[in-house]
Amino acid sequence: MNALLEKQGDGRTDRVVEANQVIRARLAEKRHALMAQGRPLVGDVVLWPNNQRRRISHDFGDSYQTSFMTAGSFYSSSGHGSFSGTLQPPVFAEFLIATDEISQEDFWFFSENRAGAGRGVQCKLPCRVWRLEPFRRTRKEAESHPRALSAKEFWGRDKYQYNLVVESIMNPRVIDEPDYF
Incomplete structure (x- = not known):
């Protein structure tokens, strides 16, 4: 965990930590509400046919781009994810099958919701796990x-x-x- 999510024992830092813990809890609540809609979200995990785990990095509506697990970073300020990094070619949305698994994955947000250099706070947020099952068509x-x-x-x-x-x-x-x- 990031130092800005753990108590330090001094007044100022503890207030920042408490504010960031509230932000992280709200992001998790928002993420759960979005997950209840039943569609893939940026940041969700995809189990690939070759047993790789990847993350959804971009949503085109009818298809999704994924990235390798360490190919970038996921920012969240609303429960949605925003990806910065290397994207792979898109796969059709209908190839993604929901599983019952929820995984805690890496995201970041700005400390105290104030943008600025060096203000990133790492956290874990819930993500649904999907299975990629591609198929041929006539x-x-x-x-x-x-x-x-x-x-x-x-x-x-x-x-x-x-x-x-x-x-x-x-x-x-x-x-x-x-x-x-």
């Missing part, structure tokens, strides 16, 4: 996917780029190359 299924519909509208059905999108939906690269991601 061409018809892939063509009805929102990403394919968007590509069709943008490029047109007969364009090479549209067919690349459909092919990536039919045969997600993560199935054959989980280490690539």
Whole structure:
């Protein structure tokens, strides 16, 4: 734990510590409320098919980017996570299956909610654990996917780029190359 979350025995520091403990408790409450919505959150953990543990780093709505567990840092001021670091290619949202596991993961916030250099406080916040279960689709299924519909509208059905999108939906690269991601 960070020194700004542990009592030091002097008046000023103890007040800062108490303020930071309240902030951390509120962040945990907000995180639990967000988790109750049942959708993946930035900062959540994903169990990969090759047994790696990664964290959700960016939410596109229909897909999520993940990062390796030590590839950056997660800031929180509202229970939501904000990631800074190295991102991996996105995976479709429907590949993520919720588990019953909740994991305490690393985040940080500004001491006393005041931004400034050297004011970061490390803490643990609850995160749901998801399992990545990618699957293949038929061409018809892939063509009805929102990403394919968007590509069709943008490029047109007969364009090479549209067919690349459909092919990536039919045969997600993560199935054959989980280490690539």
